[in-house]
Amino acid sequence: MNDEAEILRLVGLALGLSPAAVHKGLTSEDVPAWDSLAHITLVGLLEEHLGTRFHENEIAELVSIEAILATMARRARGDCDN
Amino acid sequence: MTATIDRCASADIAEVAAFFRIAFPFNPRLQEQDYLDWQFRDTPFRDSDDYNIFVLHRDGAIRGVMAYVPVMLRLGQREVVACWTANWHAPGQGVHGLRLLAEVNRVSDFRLHVGLTERSLTIYRRMSMPCLESMDRWLLPLNLEAVLDIAGVAGGADAARLAESSQHAQPGDGGAVEHLDELPADRQIAFDHWPDLDCGVSRRTDFVNWRYVQIPRHHYKILRGDEEQFAVIRFETIAGRNFGICRLLEWTCHGAIGRAVLGEIIRLCRLERAILLDFYSTARSLAQELRALGFLSESELAKPIPRLFRPLGPGWPLRLAVDLPPHRHARSLDFGRWYVTLGDSDLDRVKL
Numbered sequence: 001m002n003d004e005a006e007i008l009r010l011v012g013l014a015l016g017l018s019p020a021a022v023h024k025g026l027t028s029e030d031v032p033a034w035d036s037l038a039h040i041t042l043v044g045l046l047e048e049h050l051g052t053r054f055h056e057n058e059i060a061e062l063v064s065i066e067a068i069l070a071t072m073a074r075r076a077r078g079d080c081d082n
Numbered sequence: 083m084t085a086t087i088d089r090c091a092s093a094d095i096a097e098v099a100a101f102f103r104i105a106f107p108f109n110p111r112l113q114e115q116d117y118l119d120w121q122f123r124d125t126p127f128r129d130s131d132d133y134n135i136f137v138l139h140r141d142g143a144i145r146g147v148m149a150y151v152p153v154m155l156r157l158g159q160r161e162v163v164a165c166w167t168a169n170w171h172a173p174g175q176g177v178h179g180l181r182l183l184a185e186v187n188r189v190s191d192f193r194l195h196v197g198l199t200e201r202s203l204t205i206y207r208r209m210s211m212p213c214l215e216s217m218d219r220w221l222l223p224l225n226l227e228a229v230l231d232i233a234g235v236a237g238g239a240d241a242a243r244l245a246e247s248s249q250h251a252q253p254g255d256g257g258a259v260e261h262l263d264e265l266p267a268d269r270q271i272a273f274d275h276w277p278d279l280d281c282g283v284s285r286r287t288d289f290v291n292w293r294y295v296q297i298p299r300h301h302y303k304i305l306r307g308d309e310e311q312f313a314v315i316r317f318e319t320i321a322g323r324n325f326g327i328c329r330l331l332e333w334t335c336h337g338a339i340g341r342a343v344l345g346e347i348i349r350l351c352r353l354e355r356a357i358l359l360d361f362y363s364t365a366r367s368l369a370q371e372l373r374a375l376g377f378l379s380e381s382e383l384a385k386p387i388p389r390l391f392r393p394l395g396p397g398w399p400l401r402l403a404v405d406l407p408p409h410r411h412a413r414s415l416d417f418g419r420w421y422v423t424l425g426d427s428d429l430d431r432v433k434l
Contacts, residue, residue, distance in 0.1 A: 028177045036172075036179040037201055040208045056209065056409045060184040063177050 003050065007068050010049055014042035027064035039063075085145070085178050087185055090122075090135035094144070098135060101144045105171045109428075112169070116298045121428065124296075126288040127152040127163065134165075136185045138178050146172025148182035154284040155192050157406070161284055164192035168428055170202065180205075191407045194283065196427035198401040206403040212415035216399035217362045217422065219380040220330075220372045221387060223248040224348060225357035228325060232357070233387045240383045250376020251359075253352055254345020262304040264295045265312065272310050273421065275336040276367035282421035285334070290314070293425060294331070302331065305346055307339035315347055316430065317354045320391040326354060327391055330361035331425040333368060344375050358387070362400055366418030400429070 004024075012022040015033050028034040034042075043059055046052070046068065052075055054062070062068050090098055095118055102112040111117045122134045129152065138146030148170045155164035167186055172179035187193065195206060198213075207213050223229040226248040235241050264287075265271075271285035283289070294302040294314050306312040314332035319325075328351045335343045351359060361372065369379070380386055389398060402422060404415055424430040 032176075035176055036205060039177045039180060040205050044208050053410060056187055057184055059209070060177060060180040 003072055004069060006049060007046065007065060007072070010045045011042060011065060011068075014038055014045050022065075024065050024069070027066075029063075085138055085140040085175070085181075087136055087138050087178075087181055090133040090137050092133075094137060095119075095133065097144050098133075098137065098147060101147060102169070105147070105173075106169065111299070114298070120292075120296060120298055121151065121168070122149050124292075125151055126286070126292045127154055134189075135169075136182050138172055138175060138182055140175070140178075146175050146178055146182055148172075148179075148186055150186050150189060150193075152190070153194070153289065154286060155194070156281055156284050157192075158280050162192050163190055164194060164283070165190045166194050166196065166283070166426060187405075187409075191409075193405040194422070194426060195403040195405065196400075196422065197429045198403060200401075203401045203403065206405070209405075210410045210412045211403040211405045212413060212417075213401065213403040214364065214417045215401055216381075217364055217402060218369060219386075219389075219400070220361045220363065220369075220377040221247065221380055222251050222359040222375075222377045223357070224251045224328075224351050224359060225325070228323075228357040229387070232320070232323075233385060235385060238384075240385055243378055243382055247376055247378040251348050252345065253349035254342055256346040256349055258307065258339075258342050259346040260306045262306050262312075264291045265304060265306075267291070271312070271334055273334065274310065276365070276371075278419055279365050279367045279421055281419050282365075283426050285332070285421075290332070303350070305343050307335050307343045311335040311339045311343065313343050313347060314425065315350070315359075317351075317356055318391055320357075324355065325357050327358045327360065328354070328356040329424070329430055330359055331423055331430060333361060333363070333372075333423075336371060340371060340375060360387075362424045364402075364417045364420045364422040368421070369418075400424070 008022045012019055015031055015038055043054060043062065047054065058071060062071060095115060099113045099115060099118060106112050134151060135147060135149040137144050149168045150165040151168060153164050153166055155162050172182055203213055223244050226245055229244060230241055266287055269287040273279045294304065302314050302316045304312060304314050311334050312332065313330060313335060316329045316331060317326050318329055320327060
């Protein structure tokens, strides 16, 4: 499973969404259950399954699947501060 | 509509007060401008004249807030600029609560979060902050019969422990203890007699005077045994009763001076019809000191004594988290080395 598919799966898992409901355009504004607690759970899942550790200032920016993908891509390029 | 986070401007403060009226109805002081000025603007270690409040605006209204108080933090031999956080509240705003937290995080690398909800504790724990699930509460019953009544304890081991503790509650003659209107300016209260107690918000006298003297419409008493040893107390009536309790907020007293200061506090308690003295503290060295004076740890009781008295309400664990760099790195923290009390938060304030 590539990172994108895994991220979609983890977002669904953290937010209790069916796979059909999770798509690349999804943002926190679209999902009432995507609150701070669910978000920090999602961050933990992403870190555990993708083997990364987000900087504290990045966490609040990961508010959409696009943002998560962009952050992961930046990290893959080594363009991050931790 | 896009949500934005801004620092609270003077023009916003009335709207913030209105938001607090709904968010924190049990604390009417948060609706008063001079109180907000005191807590979030006119603090001793401020670096600007702005309010230390971040506001989440959405759809033309305030939807969330997180505030902080700049403090100096002792970490062993060094002292750093830090902040307490306060009034984190953004209900129904998705992840914007975390955006408020991120703004406060940019202010200081050193953060103390005291008085957490279970939800906040979970968030902070998942961010890898060391957390304390329950700050020790120390009790000294002054009127055993009334304390047993308030606690709903009819007998058994709890009653025996409270009775044993209450026998130590003897008033002193107050001879060597000074009552101060405020502490002398620009002094640092040392904790020399407890060398293992080397972390926590610095008890600079400017901080102590701000916290307990300059606060609007609150009345604390400062008692001093010598240059370095002082206590701060506040009396609180119990709703529906003709007696009250005494809240101990600061305690840096040791040995014979500690006994003299406690004796004076108990004498004042008798005058004020206080039935119980309580004190929340993380410090291990203070625990030994308090136990020697007759205090009882609430953790030794099967049934907690109510914590709220206006109105009478249940106890709950007082939780805290400490966020130090490097952030998001799991670590253990020896909270026993920290001097944290209810004075490091706004939780002791008068409630309805």
